[in-house]
Amino acid sequence: MTVIKNRAFLKWAGGKYGLIEDINRVLPQTRRLIEPFVGAGSVFLNSDYDEYLLNDVNADLINLYKLLQSEPDEYIKQAGELFVPQYNDKDRYYDIRAKFNESTDTFERAVYFLYMNRHGYNGLCRYNLKGGYNVPFGRYKKPYFPEKELWLFAEKSQKATFTNLCFREIFKQAKSGDVVYCDPPYAPLSPTASFTSYSGQGFKLKDQQDLALMAEQTSQSGIPVVISNHDLALTRELYQQAKLEEIKVKRTISQKAGKRTKVGELLALY
Structure with missing residues (x-):
């Protein structure tokens, strides 16, 4: 029987959609799943726990999730208004990016965040050292508005608590009946291959x-x-106290499909 997997509504570098089967195979079935680095939420969307504690250091991401949890109708309505041909334009994109960087309104920032995620280059999420979102325009023919995926997330989020804290603080909240799944910014394959600045801090x-x-x-x-x-010498040393499982996954950071090669990954089981 084919199991239907749920896609996240955000495009996300390093998203775990392709690893769901491997991750679910090793995650124990407990009462609550804790994710200190929730990202786009693929593990959350494709698991079945009574409760979730979902955290990320990216404040814009967590703000969006909280709004989608509490005001899904209004959020989805307003976000959808930007997914029309006149907004799939380079000048419009940079205008909205500038407004996002100047805005302190949480609802406005959340609407713009989804727009930029789907219209920006390769689905990246990146900030400069001053905290300004700086992903360039993506030049897509027709960016997809993920209405179905937004509603799915909004419905399942009723089981979740969202926080914007350091991962160290989240570990302190773990208790009996929990399992913790960590998808941290990955150790870089090379000095130039790191995508660790999506929160404005490495x-x-x-x-x-x-x-x-x-x-x-x-x-x-x-x-x-x-x-x-x-799967690096560094991570094998870091996780030497864990049981290690080797897996292969196709990365989608490169925009050219021919360069999307499989790289080794580890699942460290403590």
């Missing part, structure tokens, strides 16, 4: 080390932890 080696240490300590309290990352 994810450094010290962060990778702290995450591995907290996963080990949390598992010793009887709370299972699973971490995804690139």
Whole structure:
């Protein structure tokens, strides 16, 4: 029997849609799933827990999720108004990007965030050091408005609590009956291959080390932890206390399909 998977409404570098079967195979069925790095939410959307604690350091992302949880009708209506031909235009895109960077209105920023995600280059989410969104125009023929996916997320989000905290704070909230799944910004394959600035702040080696240490300590309290990352000498050293599973996944960062090669990934099971 073919299992129907649910797609996230956001395009997301490093999204876990292609790894759902592997991740679900190793995630224990407990009461609550905690995701310190929820991203686009593919694991959340394709798992079945009583409760979810979903966190991300990207405040715009979490703000969007909270609005979709509490005001889905109005949010989806207003977001859809930007998915018309006249807004699929380079000048319009840069005008909206500028308005987003100047705005302090949470609803307005959430509407613009989805627009830029679907109209910007390759679905990237990136900020400069001053916190300004700086992804260029994507030049797509007809950007897709993910209305069905938005409603699916809004419905399932009623089981979730959303937070915008450091992952270290989220680990402190884990208790018996939880399982923690971590999809951190990946250790780069090369010095120029890192997509760690989507929150306006990088994810450094010290962060990778702290995450591995907290996963080990949390598992010793009887709370299972699973971490995804690139299969590198560095990550194998970091996760040496975990059971490691090797998997292959096709990455979609490169815009040229011929360059989307499979790279090794690890699932570290604590």
